[in-house]
Amino acid sequence: MKKRYKIFFLLVLGSLCICPLMQAQLNTENQFAKPLKEVLNEVQKRYGITIRYVDSMVMNKKVTYAEWKFRADAETTLDNILKPLEMKVRKEKEKVYKLAYYEYYRWEPRDGWAELDRIAAQYNNLEEWEKRKSGMQSCLREAMELSTLPASPGTLPIRTNLRKFPGYTIENMAIEILPGVWVNGSLYKPEKFKGKIPVVLHPQGHWDKHRYRADCQYTSASLAKMGAMLFNYDMFAWGESLLQCKQEDHRQSLAMTLQTLASIRILDYLLSQKDADTSRVAMVGGSGGGTHTVMMSAIDKRIRVSAPVVNLSSYFYGGCPCESGQNIHGCMGRTDNLEIAAMAAPQPQLVVSDGGDWTDRMPEHDLLYLQKMYRWYGKEENLVNVHLPDEKHDFGFSKRKAVYEFFAKQLRLNLTSIQVADGSLVDTTITLEPETAFYVFGAKGEKLPAHAVKGFDNIRKLFYEQVDKAAKISGIKSD
Numbered sequence: 518m519k520k521r522y523k524i525f526f527l528l529v530l531g532s533l534c535i536c537p538l539m540q541a542q543l544n545t546e547n548q549f550a551k552p553l554k555e556v557l558n559e560v561q562k563r564y565g566i567t568i569r570y571v572d573s574m575v576m577n578k579k580v581t582y583a584e585w586k587f588r589a590d591a592e593t594t595l596d597n598i599l600k601p602l603e604m605k606v607r608k609e610k611e612k613v614y615k616l617a618y619y620e621y622y623r624w625e626p627r628d629g630w631a632e633l634d635r636i637a638a639q640y641n642n643l644e645e646w647e648k649r650k651s652g653m654q655s656c657l658r659e660a661m662e663l664s665t666l667p668a669s670p671g672t673l674p675i676r677t678n679l680r681k682f683p684g685y686t687i688e689n690m691a692i693e694i695l696p697g698v699w700v701n702g703s704l705y706k707p708e709k710f711k712g713k714i715p716v717v718l719h720p721q722g723h724w725d726k727h728r729y730r731a732d733c734q735y736t737s738a739s740l741a742k743m744g745a746m747l748f749n750y751d752m753f754a755w756g757e758s759l760l761q762c763k764q765e766d767h768r769q770s771l772a773m774t775l776q777t778l779a780s781i782r783i784l785d786y787l788l789s790q791k792d793a794d795t796s797r798v799a800m801v802g803g804s805g806g807g808t809h810t811v812m813m814s815a816i817d818k819r820i821r822v823s824a825p826v827v828n829l830s831s832y833f834y835g836g837c838p839c840e841s842g843q844n845i846h847g848c849m850g851r852t853d854n855l856e857i858a859a860m861a862a863p864q865p866q867l868v869v870s871d872g873g874d875w876t877d878r879m880p881e882h883d884l885l886y887l888q889k890m891y892r893w894y895g896k897e898e899n900l901v902n903v904h905l906p907d908e909k910h911d912f913g914f915s916k917r918k919a920v921y922e923f924f925a926k927q928l929r930l931n932l933t934s935i936q937v938a939d940g941s942l943v944d945t946t947i948t949l950e951p952e953t954a955f956y957v958f959g960a961k962g963e964k965l966p967a968h969a970v971k972g973f974d975n976i977r978k979l980f981y982e983q984v985d986k987a988a989k990i991s992g993i994k995s996d
Contacts, residue, residue, distance in 0.1 A: 548581040556580045556598060557616075564591035568606060570616035578602060622834040622841055623875070629832025629853070630882045636856050637886055643893040649849060650860050656848035657816050657857070661774045665991065666781070667983030670696050674786060676704075677957050677964075682948055684708050684934060685741035690748070691757075691957040692782050695979055697970035700779035701757040701957050702728065702750030705741035715797035715928040716787045718780060718813070718820075719749040722804030722828075723837065724912070727756050729952040732912045736801075739921060739944040743930035746793065748783055752776055752805065752839060754973075760962040766973040770842030771980065780813050788819065797821065797928045801920055803912040804828050808840040808854065815860035822927045824867040824920050827910050831855045831883050833875035855883050862887075863894035867923040868902045869916050873909030880904050918942055 543549045554575040557568050580586070586597035595606050595614070606614040624632075640646045658664045675691040686706050691699040707714065717740055721727045728749045740747050751758050753775045754767035766772065780800075788795050799822035802810040807828030814823040828835075831853050835841040846852055858866070868887070870876035884902050891900040903919040921942060925932040937943050958964040970976055 543584070549583055549585060550579045550581045551583040553578040553580050553598075553602070556583045560587075560591060560594060560598070563587070564594070566591050566612045566614060568595075568614045568616055569609070574604075574616055574618075620836070622836050624832040624834075626832050626878055626882075629830065632851075633831040633853060633855050633883065633886055636852060637889075639850070646890065646893060652849050653852065653857070653860060654816055657812070657845050660845045660848060661777055661843050662771075662984070663774060663777060663781075665984055665988045666778070667695060667980065667987050668990075669782060669785065670694075675699070675957055675966075678954065680950075680954070681708065682738070685738050685947075687738075687950075689955055689957045692779070692786055694775070694779050694782045695970070695976070695983055697966070697968045698761065698775075698976055698979065699758070699957075699969075700750055700753075700783065702748050702783070703737065703955050705737045705747045705749070707741055707744050707746075710744060710792070713792055713794035715745040715799065715924075715930065716784075716793050716795075717745045717747040717798075717924070717928075718783060718787075718800040718810075719747055720776070720780065720800075720802045720806040720809045721749060721752060721755070722802060722806040722912075723752075724804065726952065727751060729756075729955055731949055732917065734949055735944045735947065736912070736917050736920065738947040739917070739935050740924065740930070742934045743921065743925060743932060744934070745799075745924070745928060745930060746787065746790075748787060750779065750783065752809075753779070757956060757958060757962075760958060760965050761969055761971050762973045762976060768838050768842075769973060769977075770838050771977055772839040773842045773845075775976070775980070776809060776839055777812065777816075780809065781817065784817065784819055795819070799823065799924060799928055801924075802826065802828075803916065804910065805835065805837055805840055808835045811854060811858045811861075812845075814864070814866070815857045820861075820864070822865045822924065823861050824869070824923060825858065826869040826912060826916050826920065827871055827874060827876055829854060829858055829868050829870070829883070830875040830879070831886075855886055859887055859890040862890045863896035863899055865899040865923075865927045866901070867919060868900070869919050870902065870904045871908040871910065871916075872904075872906035877906075914944070917944060 561568055580598050588594045599605050603619040605617055605619055607617050609615050640649050670693045672693045677689045679686060679688045685708055688704045690704045691701045693699050719737060724730060728751060733749055737747050737749050753772040754762050754764055787793055798820050800810045800813055800820050801824040803826040807825035810823055810825045814820045834846060834854060870879035879902060887900055888897055891897045901923060905915055908915060921932060924930055935942050935944055953960050970979055
């Protein structure tokens with residue numbers, strides 16, 4: 518009996534030793550699969566490169582037909598290996614790469630340029646372009662679910678905390694865009710003015726502190742001192758709108774729709790004011806705010822002047838659902854942000870680019886396309902590019918200076934109001950206020966109206982109910 522158990526034990530032990538060998542055998546049954554970490558180590562050794570990553574990125578991932586995907590150079594090999602895993606590498610310096618997840622919105626410049634060339638080949642003169650532009654305007658509205666606008670609640674804005682400073686005033690304001698849903702912002706105006714004055718919309722990007730930031734205050738106060746009324750405002754699920762939803766709701770595709778609806782409502786209100794000059798209307802925003810500026814300038818012709826700052830590129834589609842969450846880029850056989858920006862032509866447009874982000878190569882290719890579109894209208898002088906190759910992705914003074922000078926010319930503003938004795942521009946002499954000074958609904962949201970709708974699901978439901986209601990009134994069948 519003991520001998521029999523001994524033989525059985527040896528057989529079991531032997532099978533345990535054989536199993537790993539069988540498992541290690543690569544063949545079609547196991548798709549020649551290897552762990553991603555092991556494959557990356559092999560790539561590093563074979564090509565003499567370094568690939569940086571955190572272990573969580575490679576954990577439990579396998580590469581099928583791993584050895585079959587190697588090629589003569591490292592980059593082609595890594596492309597073969599990583600594409601099926603929705604991953605890629607970014608080259609940081611010679612022979613050093615960083616592992617990253619695939620980003621639908623970020624292309625190689627050569628790919629973005631090729632796509633823009635394909636798009637542009639569809640029209641060869643102004644007549645053909647105008648036909649496409651008309652179709653694009655309808656398609657963009659449809660993609661954002663704004664072909665039928667929900668009726669305005671028709672309420673007056675909630676206005677609080679009027680402050681007076683040398684040369685300008687600030688008043689906090691919430692505009693109701695749907696029953697119980699507000700967009701919050703600050704209305705800046707000149708301290709003294711006569712007659713009608715220009716209107717400027719200033720949506721914010723994804724920078725920390727949003728409309729409470731110093732550079733936002735500098736921009737807003739300076740343009741008010743120069744003679745414009747300016748409204749800077751929160752993106753959906755940022756700032757005070759967090760009283761009604763959560764920050765993660767900003768990454769819902771409907772955020773793009775609600776932000777656009779908010780801008781339309783803001784424009785409706787400001788242009789209804791007796792001191793608003795409806796012939797001098799502009800929009801300026803940086804980063805995500807710049808993307809929103811491009812979109813609004815394309816679909817709402819009330820905007821006569823636009824200034825997208827550090828955002829515009831044919832190889833970057835916007836890294837947030839608030840910029841590309843809805844299928845706007847599927848319009849008319851696919852489009853990109855450059856073509857959408859061209860829809861502002863022939864109206865004056867300032868494009869600010871820099872060397873530290875995806876706008877880094879604007880003068881090489883994208884600008885040439887925009888110049889051609891403006892040339893078709895005989896208005897090439899209306900397009901201005903300020904390229905700052907040694908700067909990074911921000912809304913620093915050089916970007917603001919470009920905006921001041923452009924708006925002074927196009928909106929007939931008084932640039933001398935922010936000039937010092939030697940003629941240089943200075944915008945930092947204003948009183949910077951704390952975040953709490955800009956709240957419409959109180960430090961803890963205690964002034965939020967009782968009928969406020971809370972929770973993204975409830976806001977989404979309300980939006981579609983209001984669209985359906987508007988469609989029935991107008992006799993249009995809604996989707």
